[in-house]
Amino acid sequence: MKDQIWIRKVILIAVCVSVAACLQVFTDHFIYWKSSLLTEFWRLWTAHWVHVGWMHFLLNMLAFACLPFIFPHVRNWHLVALLLLLPPFISLVFYYYLPYIDAYAGLSGVLHGLYTAVSIVYLQYQNERKFAVLVLVLIAAKLIWENTFGQSGTAQLIGSPVLTEAHLIGAIGGVLCGSGYLLLVGKDKEQTH
Numbered sequence: 570m571k572d573q574i575w576i577r578k579v580i581l582i583a584v585c586v587s588v589a590a591c592l593q594v595f596t597d598h599f600i601y602w603k604s605s606l607l608t609e610f611w612r613l614w615t616a617h618w619v620h621v622g623w624m625h626f627l628l629n630m631l632a633f634a635c636l637p638f639i640f641p642h643v644r645n646w647h648l649v650a651l652l653l654l655l656p657p658f659i660s661l662v663f664y665y666y667l668p669y670i671d672a673y674a675g676l677s678g679v680l681h682g683l684y685t686a687v688s689i690v691y692l693q694y695q696n697e698r699k700f701a702v703l704v705l706v707l708i709a710a711k712l713i714w715e716n717t718f719g720q721s722g723t724a725q726l727i728g729s730p731v732l733t734e735a736h737l738i739g740a741i742g743g744v745l746c747g748s749g750y751l752l753l754v755g756k757d758k759e760q761t762h
Contacts, residue, residue, distance in 0.1 A: 574644075578637040581645050585652075586630050589618040589676070593626055601673035606664055613657040619674045625727040629676040633683075640687045642694060648683070651746055655682040658742040659735060667734055678735030684708060685743025690750055712737055 592599045592615055601616030602609075620626040637643055659678045663670045685708055691701035712733075720731035 577645055581648060582634045582637065585618075585633065589620075589626065589630065592619045593623070596620075596674065601660055601663065601670075603664060603668075603671045606660065613660040614653075616660060616673055617656040617676050617679045620676070621674050621727060621729040625675060625729065628727065629680060632680050633676060636680075636683055636687065640691060640697075642691065642697070643687050647687070647690075647750075651683050651686055651743075652679070654746055655679045655686075655739060655742045658682075658745075659738050662738045663734075670732065670734070673732055673735065675732075675735065677731075678739035681708065681712075681736045681739035682741075682743035682746065683739075685740045686747035686750070687743075689744065689747025693751065693754075708740060712740060 596619045599612060599615035599619045601612055606612050620629060637645075637648065656679055659682070660673075663673060684704060688701040688704040688708070691697045691704075694701075715731070715733045715736065720733055723731050
């Protein structure tokens, strides 16, 4: 049974990476363009799966592929739900609250949301709690650092400026999703007792 769970995780990762690689070939049709976001609604999701270059793609896909193995309790449906919720959340915050953002590409905002949400959910597991707190502290420290000092090293590596606002918005979305999940699970447990 456990082998099937791991195989499903690997398949989900492979499918996501493959889809992202295919989208990468036609970047202009899938990135976040503010002017066409609401008429070409798929960009709410696809903007987060295309990247400014292959190095950017590789770094984000590696971070995505690590998540289910770093957090073994996470199930595919958790990841799929987050992958459906976080991208439009980030895109719509850009559109309505950060009007100066005209274009965006990359999974890093969603990754910040994924790691934050999963870490918050992991707080319920006593054996995993210290690790979850460590990850949350590291994410918070990273957000503080990059919003204070910037991201010049990463920008040089990927060949494009880093939109740190995406990381912050993604983490906020992760807090909302992770906390919402815990509230729902808590209510279900109360009703069954």
